[in-house]
Amino acid sequence: xxxxxxxxILFSLSLTIVLALLLAGVSQGLGPLQKKAQDLDTKKQILxxxxxxxxxxxxMEAEQILARYEEVISSVVSDFQGNLVDTNEKGGPxxxxxxxxxxxxxxxxxxxxxPVFKYNANGQExxxxxxxxxxxxxxxxxxxxxxxxxxxxxxxxLDHKGETPGLGARITTDExxxxxxxxxxxxxxxxxxxxxxxxxEKTPESMxxxxxxxxMAGATLTANGVNDMLxxxxxxxxxxxxKQVRGKALTMNNQ
Amino acid sequence: xxxxxxxxxxxxESESLLSKRRKKFVTDPLNDDNPVTVQVxxxxxxxxxxxxMKPTMVMAMSVIFVLIFSNLIISxxxxxxxxxxxxxxxxxxxxTLVTLVNEVLKAYAFDIYKQLSVFIGLxxxxxxxxxxxxxxxxxxxxxxxxxxxxxxGLGYSWIILAVAFFRELWGSGKVFGYDLMGAIxxxxxxxxxxxxxPVGAFIVLGFIIWVQxxxxxYVEH
Numbered sequence: 001x002x003x004x005x006x007x008x009i010l011f012s013l014s015l016t017i018v019l020a021l022l023l024a025g026v027s028q029g030l031g032p033l034q035k036k037a038q039d040l041d042t043k044k045q046i047l048x049x050x051x052x053x054x055x056x057x058x059x060m061e062a063e064q065i066l067a068r069y070e071e072v073i074s075s076v077v078s079d080f081q082g083n084l085v086d087t088n089e090k091g092g093p094x095x096x097x098x099x100x101x102x103x104x105x106x107x108x109x110x111x112x113x114x115p116v117f118k119y120n121a122n123g124q125e126x127x128x129x130x131x132x133x134x135x136x137x138x139x140x141x142x143x144x145x146x147x148x149x150x151x152x153x154x155x156x157x158l159d160h161k162g163e164t165p166g167l168g169a170r171i172t173t174d175e176x177x178x179x180x181x182x183x184x185x186x187x188x189x190x191x192x193x194x195x196x197x198x199x200x201e202k203t204p205e206s207m208x209x210x211x212x213x214x215x216m217a218g219a220t221l222t223a224n225g226v227n228d229m230l231x232x233x234x235x236x237x238x239x240x241x242x243k244q245v246r247g248k249a250l251t252m253n254n255q
Numbered sequence: 256x257x258x259x260x261x262x263x264x265x266x267x268e269s270e271s272l273l274s275k276r277r278k279k280f281v282t283d284p285l286n287d288d289n290p291v292t293v294q295v296x297x298x299x300x301x302x303x304x305x306x307x308m309k310p311t312m313v314m315a316m317s318v319i320f321v322l323i324f325s326n327l328i329i330s331x332x333x334x335x336x337x338x339x340x341x342x343x344x345x346x347x348x349x350x351t352l353v354t355l356v357n358e359v360l361k362a363y364a365f366d367i368y369k370q371l372s373v374f375i376g377l378x379x380x381x382x383x384x385x386x387x388x389x390x391x392x393x394x395x396x397x398x399x400x401x402x403x404x405x406x407x408g409l410g411y412s413w414i415i416l417a418v419a420f421f422r423e424l425w426g427s428g429k430v431f432g433y434d435l436m437g438a439i440x441x442x443x444x445x446x447x448x449x450x451x452x453p454v455g456a457f458i459v460l461g462f463i464i465w466v467q468x469x470x471x472x473y474v475e476h
Contacts, residue, residue, distance in 0.1 A: 008337040015344060019351045026358050033362035041365050162373050164303060165310030166423075167451070169373060201427075202446065217427070218306065218451035 042097065043069045046117050048157035049128050049145035051181060053121075054174075072121040073128075078114045080236065082243035085113060101132045101141060114237060119145065126154050127245070129237050133229025136221040138162035140171065140229060146185075150241050152210075153195060156180040158226065168222030176216060184210040185234060192238065194231035197223040272398075280402040284410030287471060291414040292464045296382040301415050302456040303377060308431045311419035314374050319408030320356075321378050322387060325349045326404035329392040336393070345388045350379050383411055414463065421459045426450030 003011075040062055047069055048054040057065060075096030077085045088094045096115035104112040117128040126145040133140055138161035145154040158171040170176050183195045193211050201217040208214060215223050290296045297318075304314045328348055329336070336344050353375055360368035378384070387407050392400040423429055428436035428444040436444035449455050468474075 003337040003339075008340055011335065011337055012340055012344075015347060019347055023351060023354060023358075026355060030358055030362040034358075037362060037365040037368075041369075159369070162376075164306075165314070165373055166304065166306030169310070172369075200448075217446065217448055 039097070040065065043073075045157045045159060046073060046128055046130075046143050049143040049155050050119055050124075050126060051155040051178070052124075053119075054155070054157070072119055073117050074120070075115060075117045076244075078116060078237075078240040078244065080110045080112060080114065080239065082239035082241075084244070101130045102139060105132045109236060112236075114240060116237070116240065117143075127241075129233065131229045131233035133225055133232065135160050135163045135171075135225040136168050136219075137164070140222070140225055142171075142226075142229070144180075144230065144234065146234075150245065151186055152182060152184045153180050154182075160222075163222050164219070167216065167219040170216050170219065171222060171226060179213040183213060187211055192235065194227070194234055196227040196231075199223070277399065277402055280399060281406035281409070284403075284406040285413065286410075286467070287473070289410045289414060289467070290383045290386070290407050291411055291460070292467050293473060294383075294386065296386050297411055298382075298460075300377045300381050301411075301418060301460060302453040304374070305415050305419040305422055305456050306426060306451055307423045307429075308416065308419045310370075310374075311415050313370055314377065315408075315412035315415060317371060317374055317378055318381060318383070318411055319405065321349065321353055321381075322384055322404035322408040323401055324404075325352055325384055326387055326392040326400040327397055328352070329388045330395060330397040330400035333393050333395075341393065342385070342389070345385055346379075349384055349388070353378050383407055414460075417463060418456055418459045422450045422455050426455060 044057055044065060047065070048057060053068075053072075056068075060068065077094045077096050077099060079085050085094050088098075094113075096117060099113045099115045101115075115130060117130075119126040119128055125148045127148070127150065128143050128145045131142050131144060140158065140160040140163065142156055142158035144156050146152070147154055156177050158177055160169060160171060163169040163171065179197075180195060185192060185194055187193045195211055195213060197213050198208065198215045199220045200215050203214045205214075284290055288294065291298065291301055300314065300318075304310050325345075325348060329345060332344075332348075357368065357372060357375055360371060387404060391403045395403070420430065423431075424435065425447045427446050428434060428441065447455075449458075
């Protein structure tokens, strides 16, 4: 069956238009729902950095999660120098949840905005900070919950865009994230060293020490990405911590 | 039209929905004409997602879904598609279909979307999808094409699940995340790092092809 060029061009054109309209329509139509789902997911990840909250999240409905978030999380936004920022670029109030970490990541470090989420429930307090970096294939990000003295990690939630399922994508599993709990960000000399994931899996705890976590077999490059991301971002927040936390008495929710 | 397109024997009007001829569309790809082990298609995804059973299961179900629906759509359009641009038409339909599913999941089932979105690229570029469109759906009726898609999808699925079973078992001592080796008494099972790397998939796949061909007597010409 040999068609004329005219038919082929018309067919291709109409197929392109139909498919493009279909995709654009669906994307537009579902946009608000997708944004809602995305916001909920981000809040789940922020809460999920606290291990006890993460357990509770599994049985909660969307509204309950949002209510819980309102109840226990308060947030501020800081600039690179550690000064609090109240207004966004458009002059409206700055909302930490609306700071797009991915977009900020593309700016130079000095120009980025740094949201801080403060957790306070049942007498437990934590600073939860967002992190963003590059995995093996695409973006990786996460939220790290730090103890009020900022020296160690309470918990972590990690996520990714396109790491290999079963390898790098394992960073989203509880098994991997639990390895970061109670690890220290400072070495015995008091130097900031962050927490790094080692190469290879099933390393005995005695060989890891307080600043290292067990690795993921076959996903060392993703692990390196996570290491860089944590080192960089927790490092970026040090100015905020120096100015707003360490310099002041610990009055977390008064700001 | 492709010269390789098979024209299946013309069906009689009163053919039952599951006649012998139609059953063969589903059963052939399971063994004698398996897309992975005999046609050697879809190897890249068979390597990429088979380190653990769980993501493999997700991939298997997604591929079955996409195969069935892309076969159906292309088969419905088969008389209108110009032969000279058929490949790009197939690609456009498959990519649109997968993207649509992804968008809907993102709105209504965000957790599943997060799991599946990494597979999107792997599904669109899976040679089996294009292979079945080219070899079957372009020359056959919609219902037969659906059966063919189901058969090829199942044939692909059992192979990658088998590969994943051995890779997860030897690579980390687990099956579906359950510590099987520990449960049957190998407390200190030493995981084999080779199985976690793509090379492990080649080796397991090689063994499966070996066993299968020595049983069916299939020889490459």
